[in-house]
Amino acid sequence: MDDYMMGVISRALKITRSFERKFYSLLFFNVSLLSPYTTYRISTDVKVRSLKSKAAPFYSKSREETFSKAFPSSLFRVQVVLLGSKPRQTSPAIRAESKPSSPTSNHNLDLRSSLASVKILPGNKGEPKPRSRGLASADLICEPKLVYGEAGYVLEDVPHFADFIPSLPTYPNPLQDNQAYSVVKQYFVNKDDTVAHKIVVHKNNPRGTHFRRAGPRQKVYFQSNEVHACIVTCGGLCPGLNTVIRELVCGLSDMYGVTKIVGIEGGYKGFYARNTIPFTPKSVNDIHKRGGTILGTSRGGHDTSKIVDSILDRGINQVYIIGGDGTQKGASVIFEEIRRRGLKVSVVGIPKTIDNDIAVIDKSFGFDTAVEEAQRAINAAHVEAESVENGIGVVKLMGRYSGFIAMYATLASRDVDCCLIPESPFHLEGNGGLFSFIEKRLKENGHMVIVVAEGAGQELIAESMRCMDQKDASGNKLLLDIGLWLSQKIKDYFSGKRKNATINLKYIDPTYMIRAVPSNASDNVYCTLLAHSAIHGAMAGYTGFTVGPVNGRHAYIPFYRVTEKQNKVVITDRMWARLLSSTNQPSFLHQRDIEDSGEDDKASLEYFETDNGHFVGEVCDDVSSTL
Numbered sequence: 324m325d326d327y328m329m330g331v332i333s334r335a336l337k338i339t340r341s342f343e344r345k346f347y348s349l350l351f352f353n354v355s356l357l358s359p360y361t362t363y364r365i366s367t368d369v370k371v372r373s374l375k376s377k378a379a380p381f382y383s384k385s386r387e388e389t390f391s392k393a394f395p396s397s398l399f400r401v402q403v404v405l406l407g408s409k410p411r412q413t414s415p416a417i418r419a420e421s422k423p424s425s426p427t428s429n430h431n432l433d434l435r436s437s438l439a440s441v442k443i444l445p446g447n448k449g450e451p452k453p454r455s456r457g458l459a460s461a462d463l464i465c466e467p468k469l470v471y472g473e474a475g476y477v478l479e480d481v482p483h484f485a486d487f488i489p490s491l492p493t494y495p496n497p498l499q500d501n502q503a504y505s506v507v508k509q510y511f512v513n514k515d516d517t518v519a520h521k522i523v524v525h526k527n528n529p530r531g532t533h534f535r536r537a538g539p540r541q542k543v544y545f546q547s548n549e550v551h552a553c554i555v556t557c558g559g560l561c562p563g564l565n566t567v568i569r570e571l572v573c574g575l576s577d578m579y580g581v582t583k584i585v586g587i588e589g590g591y592k593g594f595y596a597r598n599t600i601p602f603t604p605k606s607v608n609d610i611h612k613r614g615g616t617i618l619g620t621s622r623g624g625h626d627t628s629k630i631v632d633s634i635l636d637r638g639i640n641q642v643y644i645i646g647g648d649g650t651q652k653g654a655s656v657i658f659e660e661i662r663r664r665g666l667k668v669s670v671v672g673i674p675k676t677i678d679n680d681i682a683v684i685d686k687s688f689g690f691d692t693a694v695e696e697a698q699r700a701i702n703a704a705h706v707e708a709e710s711v712e713n714g715i716g717v718v719k720l721m722g723r724y725s726g727f728i729a730m731y732a733t734l735a736s737r738d739v740d741c742c743l744i745p746e747s748p749f750h751l752e753g754n755g756g757l758f759s760f761i762e763k764r765l766k767e768n769g770h771m772v773i774v775v776a777e778g779a780g781q782e783l784i785a786e787s788m789r790c791m792d793q794k795d796a797s798g799n800k801l802l803l804d805i806g807l808w809l810s811q812k813i814k815d816y817f818s819g820k821r822k823n824a825t826i827n828l829k830y831i832d833p834t835y836m837i838r839a840v841p842s843n844a845s846d847n848v849y850c851t852l853l854a855h856s857a858i859h860g861a862m863a864g865y866t867g868f869t870v871g872p873v874n875g876r877h878a879y880i881p882f883y884r885v886t887e888k889q890n891k892v893v894i895t896d897r898m899w900a901r902l903l904s905s906t907n908q909p910s911f912l913h914q915r916d917i918e919d920s921g922e923d924d925k926a927s928l929e930y931f932e933t934d935n936g937h938f939v940g941e942v943c944d945d946v947s948s949t950l
């Protein structure tokens with residue numbers, strides 16, 4: 324064995340031994356070095372072999388050649404066999420990187436022969452630091468499946484059946500014989516196509532994070548008559564839910580000839596507490612014209628093993644889960660349990676949230692419809708306010724933690740004088756406060772409109788009412804009604820002894836009316852694309868992913884990416900500045916807020932920081948910063 328191989332092996336040994344010494348804490352640190360779908364145990368004996376070989380350790384020259392050809396020159400990988408004579412009962416299951424060149428080698432969950440893929444960067448420097456998500460050890464199972472390329476290219480890939488089920492047969496994609504699709508040139512996406520997470524780049528920047536491009540593949544892992552798909556909707560309502568259901572049913576049927584499709588009623592708990600509803604293209608034909616979800620929905624009630632048992636009992640092998648961040652977390656644990664049981668069942672998430680707070684994707688379905696529908700309420704508030712002396716219209720819009728609906732509705736309307744969102748704390752009294760701004764605007768215009776996102780000013784209400792934190796069945800914080808509270812505070816201020824001014828305030832709360840409408844035309848088309856991307860991914864054997872557009876291209880995104888943080892309006896960003904300049908409202912910003920917002924940016928950059936000070940990743944998932 325030459326010096327080079329000796330170096331690789333000794334570094335592998337060092338890493339492996341460090342697991343022995345300090346297993347849990349080092350797993351956090353080294354988790355991106357580990358292979359997918361492998362159960363790790365503390366080892367007492369270590370051998371090293373090449374990725375291509377399942378059998379013999381690599382000590383020969385020929386092994387070395389295979390090994391270095393398969394991967395970029397800047398990155399070396401070896402497999403380390405951990406042989407434990409007495410496996411620990413409580414060791415966590417962990418997965419990280421895929422090994423596309425030997426997909427079947429890591430399905431083996433037998434602890435005594437499990438394989439770990441260890442990436443070793445030259446000198447062990449420049450390894451990406453794993454994102455610290457403050458997760459419990461059970462969450463480690465969601466670690467990234469990373470593939471590195473030249474020039475700082477990173478693919479954050481999604482799981483595939485081949486990662487954990489060996490020798491599955493594949494079939495030609497039936498789309499090639501489909502009358503509509505067969506005429507499309509290059510209809511199938513290239514298997515290596517990926518979508519860049521950040522599209523604005525600099526000359527010397529590393530290429531950064533990419534996701535697998537969504538779309539039909541030449542080979543599929545299901546025969547049409549073998550597919551038994553189910554659809555479930557969870558969390559709050561959102562315009563477009565029925566459209567996604569319709570497009571999943573019609574897409575599966577029209578593109579892949581699938582006939583067995585059922586709906587799960589009433590959210591996650593419906594898996595184990597309700598009967599299924601059979602779907603056909605005919606039965607869902609008109610549902611996109613209705614608001615809500617024909618399946619019903621719920622919060623809470625996620626019982627992973629009962630859900631997976633039900634999937635198994637019913638013979639379901641494709642699970643389409645439509646819902647927000649909580650739902651995607653639920654989908655992720657369902658996927659993990661399915662993978663743990665070694666089942667050929669795809670779990671696909673379709674992101675839904677009217678609040679547009681799902682990370683990575685450009686925008687969530689129903690958001691455009693909500694912004695459009697909000698115009699009606701803002702118009703009404705404006706008409707009422709300008710018809711009377713000192714008229715004030717207050718409109719509350721949805722947005723639990725993120726003020727996107729309020730921000731976009733304000734920018735679209737131009738009748739709004741002040742927009743309050745959760746991301747921008749505000750104060751009422753004193754110089755630069757809301758009350759003095761209202762006074763000023765009434766003096767200038769004789770009327771004004773205030774849009775307030777439901778999650779805004781929660782700390783102010785809690786302070787003045789000394790309320791306790793209350794949660795819904797899913798654990799989401801129940802909000803106090805900022806619209807009512809603010810309206811009362813404004814009335815109190817103007818009727819106070821000192822002011823005694825007459826104002827005419829009308830409060831409009833259209834939140835649930837907005838959420839319950841059917842999706843508009845552009846959301847309908849968007850829902851179709853989401854559903855189709857989801858179907859193509861499942862048919863191609865991908866699983867454990869969420870679909871969505873990233874810079875305009877649909878991609879398969881690992882669950883952890885959309886659940887690890889929420890999209891928020893960045894108040895030091897250009898879009899919020901546009902809003903401030905259109906309303907002329909006070910920014911309510913202190914220097915401290917600006918600095919804090921910078922700190923957040925730094926925190927999200929940390930993972931990608933490289934030795935030369937360049938960043939391989941993204942600053943934050945801010946939809947507002949796309950322009």
Ligand SMILES: Nc1ncnc2c1ncn2[C@@H]1O[C@H](COP(=O)(O)OP(=O)(O)OP(=O)(O)O)[C@@H](O)[C@H]1O
Binds near residue numbers: 592
């Ligand atoms: N961490 C989690 N693990 C497993 N299941 C979860 C988790 N968080 C939420 N869920 C489940 O996901 C479902 C929906 O969650 P939630 O009520 O938070 O709505 P959501 O999907 O976030 O949608 P939205 O907030 O947009 O209305 C619930 O059934 C809940 O039990």
Ligand SMILES: O=P(O)(O)OC[C@H]1O[C@](O)(CO)[C@@H](O)[C@@H]1O
Binds near residue numbers: 647676677721
């Ligand atoms: O449907 P519920 O339980 O009333 O919850 C309402 C919440 O759901 C959302 O519509 C989506 O999360 C939020 O905007 C809102 O705060």
Ligand SMILES: [Mg+2]
Binds near residue numbers: 647
């Ligand atoms: Mg949510």
